Amino acid sequence: MGGYLLVTIQVDMHDRLALTLQDDLTSQIVSHRARGVLIDISALEMVDSFIGRMLASIASMSRLLDAETVVVGMQPSVAITLVELGLPMKGIRTALDVEKGIQALKEAVDGTG
């Protein structure tokens, strides 16, 4: 939609699924020539360090492919867990919900592009 990809994570992420997502997303970014990626994790109830790192690496990969990433809809408990794990996800843009995420994406893409 408008050069943005929306990824909604609906099920509990396990490691293999996370890797699949990484593959899919990078190839989709290239084929759609997307400028922005929105990852909605509002349905995600728990995270571990692997998922945290995976989100961070997706963001870095997207940036290589010239697309900005915004993670939206993080649950408070997930945020606390990530911080306690020592993964404050520096360099990832975050927003409260999809609406605000799109706004942030627009600003980021317009600002850089």
Add this chain to the structure above:
Amino acid sequence: MPALRSKLAEIFDKREQDITTQWLEAQEKTGLRVSALERQEATRQSREFLRVLKTALEDGNPEDSSGASWTPVRDFLTDLSSTRAKSGYSPIETASFVFSLKRPVFTALSSELGQDAKALADEVWRATALLDGLGLLTTEAYQKTREGVISRQQQELLELSTPVVRLWENILALPLIGTLDSARTQVVMQNLLDAIVQTRSDFAIIDITGVPVVDTLVAQHLLKTVAAARLMGADCLISGIRPQIAQTIIHLGVDLAGVTTKATLADAFAVALKRGGYAVVHTAATAGAK
């Protein structure tokens, strides 16, 4: 020994009037409470206590005050102690309610059994053991009530001390007062994140004017809260940093570089308004300029 057992009850029966009067006098002497209302209340409580005590003495064994027939007495005393604890009586005043009964009872016993030294000693011993046990019970109940009050206050303090205030549309303030420890930070973090979700805020201002000491641990907790809020898509500002605290933070080598910090809450609020796209205009000044 049924005959001996009933002796105390018998004496209570016979001399109730004397015992009551003397007891009330003794209580007035020991007690520091002198208002008419309190005296009236004490009189009522004393009569009620003597009544349940008499019933218990008639049915039960005075040497076993934990028996079933003593339940009304124990309940009455527990009730009385917790009421007194709540209305600010000291433990001494509460316990002396029971202990001051000793003298009238001993007087009554000695005038009844004055001739028989052995029986008198026996009865006095029995009465002492009984009243001591009951007196200790009042102290225990008093203590329990006080502990209940303390733990309730702790809970209230914890809840009261972490308010999240909505300053403006999309701007939250979190005035922290008192020392931050791990348990409190957890509550603060949870409250802040919940409030961010609820109000869909973009900015959160953590005001630490009321935090007396900032050490590495507190700074760490603050940074964690800021990072968690950022993950939820909210910008965090820290305000209310006093000069001494600024010095401490630097001496400790804590890195607050990634966080916007301001000296006062007003400054932080102005920054948040500006970033949110608001402008504050002093209308009187504008009118004057025109």
